[in-house]
Amino acid sequence: MAESHENLKLFRTWSSPYAMRAVQALKIKGLEYDAVFEDINNKSTSLLQYNPVHRKVPVLLHNGRPVCESLIILEYIDDTWNQPHPLLPHDPYQKAIARFWAKFGDDKLLPSVWRVFVAQGEEQREAAVAEAAGNLKLVEEQLKGKEFFGGERIGYLDIALGWMGNLVGILDEIAGIQLVTGEAFPELSAWIDRFAGHPAIKELWPPHDRMVDKFKAMREPHVKKSQHLVN
Missing domain, CATH: 1.20.1050.10 (Glutathione S-transferase Yfyf (Class Pi); Chain A, domain 2)
Structure with missing residues (x-):
């Protein structure tokens, strides 16, 4: 059963392979989240606010705090919800x-x-x-x-x-x-x-x-x- 997290949002597009990393990690961890689908040709003010440097997806919003860049998001997810399925090796x-x-x-x-x-x-x-x-x-x-x-x-x-x-x-x-x-x-x-x-x-x-x-x-x-x- 997926674990509920009311303050977890993922800004993504339907096709981005980078955003797909976050989608897959959240699924493996059993975490529920709200998906916010972006139009890259007409980016939302929220996306620009949460990722003002690169202005792109994915952005993971956890308790109002944004995490950007797909590989960094993977590590954040693993550090925050390490069990029962850690993604990175312990060594x-x-x-x-x-x-x-x-x-x-x-x-x-x-x-x-x-x-x-x-x-x-x-x-x-x-x-x-x-x-x-x-x-x-x-x-x-x-x-x-x-x-x-x-x-x-x-x-x-x-x-x-x-x-x-x-x-x-x-x-x-x-x-x-x-x-x-x-x-x-x-x-x-x-x-x-x-x-x-x-x-x-x-x-x-x-x-x-x-x-x-x-x-x-x-x-x-x-x-x-x-x-x-x-x-």
Whole structure:
């Protein structure tokens, strides 16, 4: 049964993979909250008030106090409601390692996957795929002998890298590629299936068709730019 917290709100959008981290963590913790859906093109005064620096989602509001940035929100949730399902390891070294790979995911892996998605032309795509594959290999090595990055159950790093459970397949479908295959990345491919299909996670994903439409529109300017250069 979910634990009630009358003063817990999450400012999010329907599609943001960063906001989805907070959604997943709150679900795993069994915490009830009010979701405030934002229109990024017409941001509410509340969002701008609670996140005046970056002016973006997600923002977690707890007892009137805002917490910004998705990875920081994950740690706040875990520190505040640590039991019965801690997300971060107790051991300081293992905790530091989890934080390192979460940052690697945001700073290196996600941008490299995005470059594959928007690459135009064979040469550009081959270079982008090579870069992304190298980053994926490094991440896959962290899964050796484990069901989840957190061990036998979903933890902080699983949620931090959880965008792969939904976004990689959508990008593959739109761009006509297969970036994470069972043959090339057996551990990572199996983890994606386990994470995306986990009972606590699978009902949280945004509508597939709507996501495809959104990311097609995001890719279109790159396609048009390439066509313009060719013409």
